[in-house]
Amino acid sequence: MRSKQRIDHIVLFTGLTLGLLCMAAGAHADGLGDLLHQVEKRAPQLHAATAQANASTAAVRVAKSQYWGHGEVFGQSTHYNSDRLVNPISFPPVLSRSLFDQNSYSFGAAYTLPLDIDGRIAAKVHAQEHLSQAAHHSTAQTRLSLFAQTVTLYRGLQRLEGVKQAHIAHLKALQGHQKITAESVRVGRVAAVELLRIEAEIKSVEGLLAGLDGDEARLRARLGALLNVGQFRGTITQLRATPGSDISDKKTEDALKNRPDLAAAKSITQAENENLKGARREWLPALSLRAETMRNQGYTANGKNIWSVGAQVSWQFWDGGRRFANTDRAMANREAARQQYQNSLNQARAELQSARAAWHAASLQYQAATSGLKSATETERIQSERFASGRISAVDLIDAEAALARARADHTSALANWWLADDQLHLARGDAPTAYHRKKSNG
Numbered sequence: 001m002r003s004k005q006r007i008d009h010i011v012l013f014t015g016l017t018l019g020l021l022c023m024a025a026g027a028h029a030d031g032l033g034d035l036l037h038q039v040e041k042r043a044p045q046l047h048a049a050t051a052q053a054n055a056s057t058a059a060v061r062v063a064k065s066q067y068w069g070h071g072e073v074f075g076q077s078t079h080y081n082s083d084r085l086v087n088p089i090s091f092p093p094v095l096s097r098s099l100f101d102q103n104s105y106s107f108g109a110a111y112t113l114p115l116d117i118d119g120r121i122a123a124k125v126h127a128q129e130h131l132s133q134a135a136h137h138s139t140a141q142t143r144l145s146l147f148a149q150t151v152t153l154y155r156g157l158q159r160l161e162g163v164k165q166a167h168i169a170h171l172k173a174l175q176g177h178q179k180i181t182a183e184s185v186r187v188g189r190v191a192a193v194e195l196l197r198i199e200a201e202i203k204s205v206e207g208l209l210a211g212l213d214g215d216e217a218r219l220r221a222r223l224g225a226l227l228n229v230g231q232f233r234g235t236i237t238q239l240r241a242t243p244g245s246d247i248s249d250k251k252t253e254d255a256l257k258n259r260p261d262l263a264a265a266k267s268i269t270q271a272e273n274e275n276l277k278g279a280r281r282e283w284l285p286a287l288s289l290r291a292e293t294m295r296n297q298g299y300t301a302n303g304k305n306i307w308s309v310g311a312q313v314s315w316q317f318w319d320g321g322r323r324f325a326n327t328d329r330a331m332a333n334r335e336a337a338r339q340q341y342q343n344s345l346n347q348a349r350a351e352l353q354s355a356r357a358a359w360h361a362a363s364l365q366y367q368a369a370t371s372g373l374k375s376a377t378e379t380e381r382i383q384s385e386r387f388a389s390g391r392i393s394a395v396d397l398i399d400a401e402a403a404l405a406r407a408r409a410d411h412t413s414a415l416a417n418w419w420l421a422d423d424q425l426h427l428a429r430g431d432a433p434t435a436y437h438r439k440k441s442n443g
Contacts, residue, residue: 101298108294123278162412258430376407
């Protein structure tokens, strides 16, 4: 009998151990810094942006390859309606029947090297380099956008966690009052309506907690999507400290220097300037060198190896208005890029000013919530003492306890909102949140 109980204990202990290991394996990083680094590694959107930036880098190499021209091998066969001279003759001219044939073929190799005196290739290369820079800046902006989503969701979970803890404490107090009041009703000390009031309050708090659980599930699902997993299952760290000193005292222009979206818009404007240069340089003559070697042979005529080196200057005098239209398009694209940069700059300034105002407002709201929590705590203490001395009933006490629960929830929400405002202020300046740098500095 004892051995059977021992086996049952071993099986139970093993099952609990495996269960804890599975839960640990399914949990992700529980700190915001850890979470931001995980999003940086796993987010498909950031991987896609990185791949596009790599493609733009490869496009720069493609553009630069035009400096080196191209080489080719060729072969052809030709049929004429009468005998022709298959190969050119050299001095002294000696003509024979073997030099003529109605059919001929040739094969060889050629190399063409463009001399970019008109600057067309240079303009294309510079434009692509600026577009590559814009793509990399856009990748950095995508990273910050994902960070913004992450901190919003995570701070929301921290707020929900604090609110839940406040209402759970309230629920436990109500359940204790329920037992005491039920006994008082049984012995006839209080009316049954007071017990009904407490039970109704318990149901209200339970319904509120159920709604908070639903909100938490939605936030965790959205956070899991950023991590490229089904659902975020990690624990949420509790908020205790307040954000650091105000970091919003820098001048607006200095604070916006690190914003990658502005850098991307500026690079696009520079690329459109280069495209306009390239469109205008299409009106200039083009110069190239060509070297060629070939074997020319008739089917019945004698063959000969020929090589040649030459320079070619060409100027296109008619193209149906293509160059005019291409120049007009480049000018319009440049103007659009300039206006888009100005719009991005105006929006960035507005976001920074809004983030600064939100930071200060959140700090004042936290101070007000702290004062409210102190008042609610003192009121609850006084009412508890009055209840203990029998001067008030449990129904009178639950009002003070409900006010304390709301004050605790408001205090946690205010702290979470302040941290969110601090994170958003960093992001508005083009920087990652404080938690990201703390995790990075810790290795």
